[in-house]
Amino acid sequence: MAAPNAEQKKRTGLGALASAGADEDFSVIDAIGGPRGVVESMLPGVLFVVMFVATNNLNLTVAVSAALAVIQVIVRLIQRQSVMGALSGLIAVGICLIWAWKSHEARNYYMFGFLTNTGYAVLLAISLVARVPGLGLVIEFIRQLPTERFGAWFHDWMDDKALKRAYMVITALWMGLFLARLAVQVPLYLTDHVAALGVARLIMGIPFWALAIWVSYLIIATPLHRHKAAAKAKADN
Template structure:
């Protein structure tokens, strides 16, 4: 017999690490839904303000570099824009984490480019970021825990129950492959431009294939993985 006293209360179920991970991923994803149950792509990327903050530093860098053919003013201009966005959010006490993350990204890109003295290297950190996400997402599918299922599952209130349904598992696998395709497309298009030293085309591709392509992939991923009874479907 057990030496532990009987408190008369049922034991609490052990926490499921997968549930905890899914909950954290869902909370950190910033993904929002509309009243009809569809993914709110614009709100997910931070609205118009978030879209501008994400795109403008890269646009300014590319525009200034094309106008001056000088790396330093292009880097300074891009950093200045990112700093202004951060200061504005700090003063308004709104979404500071997003602004700091954007600023850190611009700083890292600027440091790499300044170290090598080559404008094309402003885009090098993005290659590693895209590669890391691609690998992580692909592995999640191969181990039968597609990451988009963990994220969408908690946003939709499914938790990890979708894993008990083969059709739902397959749907979330497809959804995850769609996002893998976004990162793969970026690398397939942008790496050749980088090695060709075509800064103008590389910068333009980075802008177009950044948030706009991700938003489209996210919307499609949500669409193909929606449950049959989901509102608005």
């Protein structure tokens, strides 16, 4: 079996934060999927906006956007590269396109994004109220899967005050990101400004995601590194 290539070994998104430490290199570009991942994530949305504004033909726009999303997955398969990101993107784009096509309204291409952003914001808000930071749960789950002794896993990082505080801060940061998207984009949806909505969606998509990951790294890198070092020292004794 062939060894996984460098692209497959690199963690993206919150997975990149889970492996971060103050003494380790951290690349925002790698964390958001590399140049290719950025292009593949943004291209369907760009094409949808450009096609609809240029042709005002929703059926043609949906057909071309769907074809592009499928082609991206096929290319990955032909090149024998990881297709998980492309497949998840295909599913998300597929839901958006079907929603727009079935409703006969181009602006409904963005409805799924509104729902997911609302859902994430609500879940993170609940976690902050409960004082169990949602981003901490996700990152620690990725970092060390609690297959057994869940209580020990939970208290291991929750009892680290500096680390928990950092996780609370980035949880609030990400909740703010989701709410900001809604605050800007929902009024554009309600007033049927499809082109402006598409541009706002693109600007507040990958660029905002990259910024959130980078700021999150700056906040958690030192306490997470210290937590890892303390755990290693305890294991060695």
